[in-house]
Amino acid sequence: MADFTEQNRQYFDKMASTYKDNFANVVESLSNLTRDRRLWMSDKWTDTEAGKGQEIKMLEYACGPGHVSIALAPYVTKVIGLDVSDNMISEFNKNAQEANLSDKMTGRKGDLLAESFSEEMNSPEIFDFDLVVISVALHHFENPGLAMKRLGERLKKGGVCFIIDFVPAQHHEFDKEFAEAGKTVKSHGFSREQTWELFEGAGLSEGFEYEVIQEPINFTKDGKTFEKTIFVAKAKLV
Ligand SMILES: C[S@@+](CC[C@H](N)C(=O)[O-])C[C@H]1O[C@@H](n2cnc3c(N)ncnc32)[C@H](O)[C@@H]1O
Structure with a gap:
């Protein structure tokens, strides 16, 4: 596993068992947002004309405790959550x-x-x-x-990739409070242009959309609340 x-x-691993409680409002916002955006991200679900009666497989990568998967699972036939943290995976399954x-x-x-995949990841x-x-x-x-x-390599042709992340911003107070998390962060948000480049570079160039969510999400730590603005983006593999 690479150092980063x-x-x-x-x-x-250390924060897995408390993540859902510590970030309860973030978890709730992300779940609601995902559920609300379901038909925006794809028309293929178990309850839609395009998906009825078909197998619909979803992968959530870096799934954490699974709230986003739980929001979408009722409308697909199978969900696999992958994460590098064993404790997050235990939380996901629980x-x-x-x-x-x-x-x-x-x-x-x-x-x-x-650099190379385990046998399981190649299955x-x-x-x-x-x-x-x-x-x-x-x-x-x-x-x-x-x-x-x-x-992108894990998607079917025509499959959809959906991302939620932060818009680029300077958050000195936030970064100070979450200093330990800073060591785990590589990018301080993604603009529309950067996100398009990431999608296009992976062959995900059909139907690209990027939308900033007006209502920020609130992280609370030691009684202080920090607002972060997020975006959603999606495109299909061509
Ligand atoms: C901020 S949490 C997000 C969890 C969840 N997706 C959510 O919406 O709340 C980031 C997650 O990414 C996982 N992670 C970090 N680097 C990873 C990597 N290289 N591959 C897979 N998972 C990773 C962490 O273990 C953690 O569960």
């Missing part, structure tokens, strides 16, 4: 079970940014997805361009 990924693994979704949701430890189950989702995680990857390419 290992730093992320250690940091998120939360899936509590939501009565463990028949279709499985979390696995996996690193798709590694057919981890390919041919209809949808790949990356929520507030792209800024934690050492090489977001490589990450997008690796994730």
Whole structure:
């Protein structure tokens, strides 16, 4: 595992069991946002004309405790959550079970940014997805361009990639409070142009959209609240 990924693994392993409670309003905002954007990101779901009766496979990469997967799982047939943190994967599987979704949701430890893949990451189950989702995680990857390419390789032709991340901003107070997290962050947000370049570089060039969400999300630490503006983006693999 690359050093930067290992730093992320250690940091998120430590916070996995408290993440959902510590960032309860972030988790709720991301879940609601994802659910609300479902038909914006794709027309292929188990309850839509385009998807009814078909297998619809979703991958959530860097899935954390799984709230975004839980928001979409009722409308797909299978969800795989991958994360480098074992403890996040335990949380993902526990939360899936509590939501009565463990028949279709499985979390696995996996690193798709590694130089070479484990046998498990090369198995057919981890390919041919209809949808790949990356929520507030792209800024934690050492090489977001490589990450997008690796994730693009996991999509079916015509499959959709959906991203939630931060818009570029200076947040000195936020960075000070979350200083330890700073060691795990590589990019301080992505503009429309940067996001388009990442998508296009991965062959995801059809139907690209990037939308800034007007309502910021609130991170609370030690009684202080920090606002972060996020965007959603999507495009299809051609
Ligand atoms: C800020 S959390 C986001 C979790 C969740 N997606 C969400 O929306 O709240 C970032 C996640 O990315 C994972 N992560 C960091 N680097 C990674 C990498 N190279 N590959 C896979 N997962 C990674 C961390 O373990 C952590 O669970």
